Amino acid sequence: MLVSPDAPAPFIRLQGVSKVYRGRGQDFLAVSDATFDVAPGSLVSLVGPSGCGKSTLLKILAGLHGHDDGQVTIGSPQHPFDPGRDVGMVFQAPLLLKWRRILENVLLPAEILGLPMAAARERARALLAMVGLAGFEDKYPYELSGGMQQRASIARALVHDPKLLLMDEPFGALDALTRDRMNIELLRIWQESGKTIIFVTHGVQEAVLLGTQVVVLTAGPARMADHFNVDLPHPRRLALRNDPKFGEYTQRIYHLLGLD
Amino acid sequence: MKTDKGGEARRFGLAVLMHLLLVAAWHFFVVLGEVPSFVMPTPVDTVKALFAGDYRWGENLLTTAGEIFGGYALAVVIGIGSALIFSWSRLTEEVVMPLLVSLNMIPKVALGPLIIVWFSYGFLPNTVIAFSIAYFPIVLTTARGLREVEPELIDLVRSIRGSRWQIFTKIQFPGALPYIFSGMKVAAVLAVAGAIVGEFLGSERGLGYLMLQVQVTLDTAAMFMAVILITMIGVVLYGLVLALERAMVVRDARVS
Numbered sequence: 001m002l003v004s005p006d007a008p009a010p011f012i013r014l015q016g017v018s019k020v021y022r023g024r025g026q027d028f029l030a031v032s033d034a035t036f037d038v039a040p041g042s043l044v045s046l047v048g049p050s051g052c053g054k055s056t057l058l059k060i061l062a063g064l065h066g067h068d069d070g071q072v073t074i075g076s077p078q079h080p081f082d083p084g085r086d087v088g089m090v091f092q093a094p095l096l097l098k099w100r101r102i103l104e105n106v107l108l109p110a111e112i113l114g115l116p117m118a119a120a121r122e123r124a125r126a127l128l129a130m131v132g133l134a135g136f137e138d139k140y141p142y143e144l145s146g147g148m149q150q151r152a153s154i155a156r157a158l159v160h161d162p163k164l165l166l167m168d169e170p171f172g173a174l175d176a177l178t179r180d181r182m183n184i185e186l187l188r189i190w191q192e193s194g195k196t197i198i199f200v201t202h203g204v205q206e207a208v209l210l211g212t213q214v215v216v217l218t219a220g221p222a223r224m225a226d227h228f229n230v231d232l233p234h235p236r237r238l239a240l241r242n243d244p245k246f247g248e249y250t251q252r253i254y255h256l257l258g259l260d
Numbered sequence: 261m262k263t264d265k266g267g268e269a270r271r272f273g274l275a276v277l278m279h280l281l282l283v284a285a286w287h288f289f290v291v292l293g294e295v296p297s298f299v300m301p302t303p304v305d306t307v308k309a310l311f312a313g314d315y316r317w318g319e320n321l322l323t324t325a326g327e328i329f330g331g332y333a334l335a336v337v338i339g340i341g342s343a344l345i346f347s348w349s350r351l352t353e354e355v356v357m358p359l360l361v362s363l364n365m366i367p368k369v370a371l372g373p374l375i376i377v378w379f380s381y382g383f384l385p386n387t388v389i390a391f392s393i394a395y396f397p398i399v400l401t402t403a404r405g406l407r408e409v410e411p412e413l414i415d416l417v418r419s420i421r422g423s424r425w426q427i428f429t430k431i432q433f434p435g436a437l438p439y440i441f442s443g444m445k446v447a448a449v450l451a452v453a454g455a456i457v458g459e460f461l462g463s464e465r466g467l468g469y470l471m472l473q474v475q476v477t478l479d480t481a482a483m484f485m486a487v488i489l490i491t492m493i494g495v496v497l498y499g500l501v502l503a504l505e506r507a508m509v510v511r512d513a514r515v516s
């Protein structure tokens with residue numbers, strides 16, 4: 001990425017980041033030389049095949065485990081970042097607590113952080129409305145469909161108002177139609193909330209449809225293959241997938257993954 | 261939800277009806293088959309046994325119930341307690357768990373004579389036998405439940421620096437409750453059997469002891485009554501556990 005003097009400071013800067021899992025006698029390089037900047041408020045798609053280190057990179061960003069080489073910087077003077085409370089996470093499975101009602105599920109991070117509960121409750125209700133679950137506050141998870149549960153888990157990830165939302169293949173388990181709908185919903189939620197989002201996927205179309213920038217990772221050996229901005233207008237719709245420019249971006253990724 | 265309630269009432273009514281039918285079938289089997297009363301008494305004769313002879317039903321009932329509830333309560337407390345220790349200390353689990361799995365294979369009633377040697381006979385050894393038989397399902401299922409935590413859920417909590425204690429109280433323990441209750445339900449049935457075996461082996465009080473006494477005099481009606489009372493203690497215990505489960509575990513999370 002070109003660095004110009006008047007460009008805003010990046011929110012996230014990764015420089016030559018690598019991660020080795022140390023096993024019995026055998027070390028495994030899961031991420032190597034990941035280098036890219038993320039502007040505040042962008043939505044970055046991390047795309048690549050299974051095992052290319054997407055989840056590992058996300059865990060490094062979440063501060064869940066260290067890395068071996070390189071530097072990870074999150075936050076800037078204009079956008080301070082508190083690693084203890086500014087991360088929200090969404091996974092492939094909704095991971096809602098079966099014994100809690102939806103509202104109580106959404107409140108979990110607020111409880112853990114010890115936030116004032118009355119305000120958190122208000123916020124949780126507003127977030128549930130934003131993800132389209134108004135009226136479901138008092139339901140149990142089993143009363144909701146998979147897509148609705150995933151919406152609730154997005155609300156949960158936002159309840160403590162984190163600056164960074166990390167999503168690990170959040171729509172990977174949904175059927176194609178629900179996934180399409182959730183893509184559009186996520187774009188709306190991203191625009192309404194102004195969060196910086198790192199979105200992990202192995203869907204090439206999904207990566208381009210959602211991302212303001214795309215990072216392509218490849219496996220065997222782990223490598224960051226490409227990093228580019230997606231210059232497509234917002235708000236985006238599903239029909240954008242028929243746009244020739246969209247096709248060029250997906251083609252670029254398919255090529256890097258050796259799928260053309 | 262409404263239809264659910266209706267279905268429940270229907271099932272309950274059906275259950276009551278079936279029990280009444282069983283008693284009726286019992287009655288007519290004895291009367292029409294002209295079965296001698298020392299082989300099988302009628303339901304009415306069985307109830308009459310409560311008022312005949314000097315069997316001290318109340319005292320014997322309380323003794324047996326005390327052994328069962330006492331042994332069971334011990335098993336719940338110590339069973340859940342030891343599973344918690346296992347989940348907090350990996351080393352303890354690795355060292356002790358293989359032993360527990362082997363000890364679980366011992367038919368606990370076979371330990372009865374030994375326990376009586378160690379604890380003399382009476383209330384205490386019978387409680388210990390009930391405990392020893394009820395302990396294993398509780399500790400094993402609780403340990404299993406505490407192990408079943410989604411690693412990604414732990415990641416989620418740790419990403420906002422949640423403590424181990426928070427993970428335990430908010431995720432791990434409530435998640436283990438359905439497992440704990442499934443162990444407790446199995447254990448409730450076993451505790452009853454354990455206490456009665458203890459009374460058979462050696463005691464001077466309790467419904468099991470009473471059964472051995474009236475066996476000698478061929479008072480079959482009293483034996484029937486004793487079995488019914490023992491069963492009722494078990495039903496009450498099981499019912500209490502079920503009620504507690506209903507209060508504490510959301511329906512969908514229950515392990516049947």
Ligand SMILES: Nc1ncnc2c1ncn2[C@@H]1O[C@H](COP(=O)(O)OP(=O)(O)O)[C@@H](O)[C@H]1O
Nearest residue numbers: 021022028030049050051052053054055056057
């Ligand atoms: N805790 C771990 N220990 C050892 N190897 C791991 C561990 N986690 C992941 N790996 C390995 O690192 C590689 C990258 O994993 P991951 O980041 O989960 O990939 P992705 O999310 O892209 O599928 C995989 O080959 C995986 O087997």
Ligand SMILES: [Mg+2]
Nearest residue numbers: 054055056168
């Ligand atoms: Mg992954």
